[in-house]
Amino acid sequence: MPTLRFDYRAGPGRVQHDGHTVRLRVAPGSSLQIGKQVYALQQLHFHLPGGDRLQGEDFPMAMHLLHKSRSGQLLAMVLWFRLGPEHVALASVLASLPAPGEPERRLALDPAAWLPAERGYFAYEGSLTAPPCTEGVQWLLLRQPQTLSAAQLQRLAGLIAPNARAPQPLNGRAVRESL
DSSP, X not given: OOOEEEEOOOEEEEEEEOSSOEEEEEOXXXXXXXXXXXXXXXXXXXXXXXXXXXXXXXXXXXXXXXEEETTOOEEEEEXXXXXXXXXXXXXXXXXXXXXXXXOOEEEEEOGGGGSOSOOOEEEEEEEOSSXXXXXXXXXXXXXXXXXXXHHHHHHHHTTOOOOOOOXXXXXXXOOEEOO
């Protein structure tokens, strides 16, 4: 499978608590290249619990990074989080977070700060996780889980009701793994 080539750029962003999740909107210019296809990073958001499993392990949180190609193809990349040391980028977001119903806030955002050092991944074709659950979405799940502290998870759980779709059966889909 092709190597993931990240061209994520630090810049101004916006954070919003929309009642369903915490959403981070990035300034134009960050992208992910897979083979010859380039996907522009659109936004990042959180799911509690994580919603996916790795070898039977459930994760208390996941972050979805949504991308779109010029032709409109959607790509969702998943970062898993397990309990452990505090996540520095998450701490910055939580410090800037508006309360539910408040207007979005601006913040400095570096999407690369969320990425793990190891870039191996799983890939499959699936659907969006929110209704109408549109099919045709390419999913990438980075193999190396990140960590967040119990206090960070507790703060997010106080803001976001559980919003993850339960793991779905494969229904004949192939899950591929990069080297």
